[in-house]
Amino acid sequence: MDPALLLNASYEPLSIVTWKKAITLLLLGKAEMLVAQSRKIRSATETFDLPSVLRLQRRVKVPHRRVHFSRSNVYRRDNYRCQYCGERFSASLLTFDHVLPRSRGGDTTWSNIVTSCQPCNRTKCSRTPAEAGMPLLNTPTEPRWWPFSAGAGNVDEHPDDWKPYLWI
Ligand SMILES: [Zn+2]
Incomplete structure (x- = not known):
């Protein structure tokens, strides 16, 4: 039922x-x-x-409930879609990309982490999306608990x- x-x-x-x-x-x-x-x-x-x-x-x-920040929840938020090329992948083929690279002070938070496929992650490397000419599909934000x-x-x-x- x-x-x-x-x-x-x-x-x-x-x-x-x-x-x-x-x-x-x-x-x-x-x-x-x-x-x-x-x-x-x-x-x-x-x-x-x-x-x-x-x-x-x-x-x-x-x-007030918050969504736990984790790799798998970032993938879920982004619907398992690489935020650079827009393709969907299974979790095992995805990575976790710092939009502003860690080496340049980017933090590991909802607003600086996006789902990326491995090739896009390698191409972007330690550049910003603007420097790499790889615009993001969506601006990353903390998801609301519901839905x-x-x-x-x-x-x-x-x-x-x-x-x-x-x-x-
Ligand atoms: Zn990609």
């Missing part, structure tokens, strides 16, 4: 929950259904619409029903 997207009362996405948890929240009156799946579920006596998107009745406070935690760059894998709610 497909999971459901749970929104805060403010419509901000909170998490992805199992269909059982979603039904429980509805039955307890803690959430309202915004979008139903086409499938239904039957108990001995009743038929329920399975929720696809539901919203909490009362707003919960969400602590990163729900599968950054893979929004296409989520049900169409969710899309209006994912990019708030």
